[in-house]
Amino acid sequence: KAGVTQTPRYLIKTRGQQVTLSCSPISGHRSVSWYQQTPGQGLQFLFEYFSETQRNKGNFPGRFSGRQFSNSRSEMNVSTLELGDSALYLCASSSGDSSGNTIYFGEGSWLTVV
Amino acid sequence: AQSVTQLGSHVSVSEGALVLLRCNYSSSVPPYLFWYVQYPNQGLQLLLKYTSAATLVKGINGFEAEFKKSETSFHLTKPSAHMSDAAEYFCAVTGAGSYQLTFGKGTKLSVIP
Numbered sequence: 001k002a003g004v005t006q007t008p009r010y011l012i013k014t015r016g017q018q019v020t021l022s023c024s025p026i027s028g029h030r031s032v033s034w035y036q037q038t039p040g041q042g043l044q045f046l047f048e049y050f051s052e053t054q055r056n057k058g059n060f061p062g063r064f065s066g067r068q069f070s071n072s073r074s075e076m077n078v079s080t081l082e083l084g085d086s087a088l089y090l091c092a093s094s095s096g097d098s099s100g101n102t103i104y105f106g107e108g109s110w111l112t113v114v
Numbered sequence: 115a116q117s118v119t120q121l122g123s124h125v126s127v128s129e130g131a132l133v134l135l136r137c138n139y140s141s142s143v144p145p146y147l148f149w150y151v152q153y154p155n156q157g158l159q160l161l162l163k164y165t166s167a168a169t170l171v172k173g174i175n176g177f178e179a180e181f182k183k184s185e186t187s188f189h190l191t192k193p194s195a196h197m198s199d200a201a202e203y204f205c206a207v208t209g210a211g212s213y214q215l216t217f218g219k220g221t222k223l224s225v226i227p
Binding site for chain 2: 044050100
């Protein structure tokens with residue numbers, strides 16, 4: 001069974017640009033969530049989608065947005081990039097029907113903003 | 115609301131020694147607790163999880179954790195450290211009705227040969 005797949009793995013962007021990251025969840029999983037990992041702030045929750053609806057949102061500015069498609073694949077977008085957006089962005093998937101479901105993570109997308 | 119405190123940002127053990135990584139949680143609802151491991155330049159791999167079925171949870175690679183409600187703790191242990199255990203370990207909590215994980219700051223484990 002394939003795991004959570006994230007693309008691209010590495011990317012470099014310039015301040016002010018925007019970026020889109022993609023995530024394919026484990027087959028059959030309907031919940032996709034996104035986390036940002038930085039050395040200073042650690043792992044922080046961005047948002048979670050279930051069956052194309054945003055169910056939870058973390059405390060991030062509106063420049064961070066996401067969506068989920070009917071096949072459960074998800075994208076997150078960051079507009080007007082700032083240097084502080086440099087981070088590892090992790091996507092996670094679960095079946096989403098219970099809070100105790102196992103949550104599986106992808107390898108992450110490394111974003112560097114210069 | 116949930117929170118996690120991991121005591122010790124860096125722990126060093128000798129190969130073959132006991133590994134003990136500490137995690138204390140706070141939750142206003144019955145918690146679900148997880149331990150994840152992260153190797154350099156990789157994502158998070160689930161080691162084990164607690165969902166109220168049993169207080170002693172066995173995971174992969176010889177790790178286990180015990181849920182102690184009275185102490186609000188979920189410490190991770192392994193009887194004998196191996197060089198391949200060197201990584202960063204994260205404790206995380208969620209609760210009924212929540213679908214987001216709240217992570218601790220992580221503990222970096224070094225194994226000395």
